[in-house]
Amino acid sequence: MTLVAEPLSREELARSTAKRLRRQTNEGGGEGMRKILIIGIGSGNPEHMTVQAINALNRADVLFIPTKGANKTELAEVRREICARYVTRSDSRTVEFAVPVRRTEGVSYDGSVDDWHARIATIYEGLLSEELGEEGVGAFLVWGDPMLYDSTIRIIERVRARGQVAFEYDVLPGITSLQTLCASHRIPLNLVGKPVEITTGRRLHESFPEKSQTSVVMLDGEQAFQRIDDPDAWIYWGAYLGTPDEIVISGRLADVKDRILETRAAARERMGWIMDIYLLRKGVDFDE
Ligand SMILES: C[S@@+](CC[C@H](N)C(=O)[O-])C[C@H]1O[C@@H](n2cnc3c(N)ncnc32)[C@H](O)[C@@H]1O
Secondary structure (H helix, E strand, O other): OOOOOOOOOHHHHHHHHHHHHHHHOOOOOOOOOEEEEEEEOEOOOHHHOOHHHHHHHOOOOEEEEEOOOOOOHHHHHHHHHHHHHHOOOOOOEEEEEOOOOOOOOOOOHHHHHHHHHHHHHHHHHHHHHHHOOOOOEEEEEEOEOOOOOOOHHHHHHHHHHHOOOOEEEEEEOOOOHHHHHHHHHOOOOOOOOOOOEEEEHHHHHHOOOOOOOEEEEEOOOOOHHHHOOOOOEEEEEEEOOOOOOOEEEEEEHHHHHHHHHHHHHHHHHHHOOOOEEEEEEEOOOOOO
8 A cells, every 4th residue: 555645735734833832832741641842052152052042942941051070160150151141030930950071090981971871860850859849840061062072962862761750751952062163263164066074172182184075173172283294284273262251272283282281281271171162174165
């Protein structure tokens, strides 16, 4: 038997779109089950918050803010500022919780991440069951966008799979550090019609420049760009993007490499922490 899908009528399409938007924005939750909102908050500038994210913040009875460990004090401060600026309802609460530090000794990388996620899942489970009523709405404020080098979705799925607390959840997108980097340098992410790789400092050697003409590097504790020896490589680097301390440097890698290393080391010393991201490129656009 062949099933042919009938196209939706204009009214059906409107109803289905409205239902989807209701689910993603202001309504839903409070329908007999806890609701979790995983909200992307942008990467440092409170003005990165989308209207959808602001509406979601105001839908939450409890706002969960990570404080220690991997999340530096300054990042918690941006989250607090976002709540102070955008939460207009007076009956919601903020609950801060400490994120454990990942244990690295005596385990493989995958084993260490798995153990870390399991411990965070236990914390989330406690937060959901102790801080949220059975029909309550809780929000996790995720740096940048939850889909990019962030495990909140994975951990929430893990909590769901354990089956101890019943809930449903939605994800609301945010502005990533990658978008902020490109905007600050006023560059497109990709060369015309070309792919892009997003990777970590640890794995950069696997891609650029042999396999990828554009590589974006995040989570780089070793400044992997210093080992790239290619006269045609360009770098677009940024630290503390979106914040008042933002620093950006760009140029031919061979020419600016040392300046980035010195600037980064000095900033890290001054601030006590650093978050940076960069894009490496080889080749130019047709219209450049
Ligand atoms: C755990 S990942 C989180 C990424 C985040 N979900 C996003 O959408 O950008 C942290 C990495 O993102 C990058 N990053 C995040 N915010 C940044 C910022 N404001 N300035 C520079 N790099 C940033 C850095 O490479 C950092 O090591």
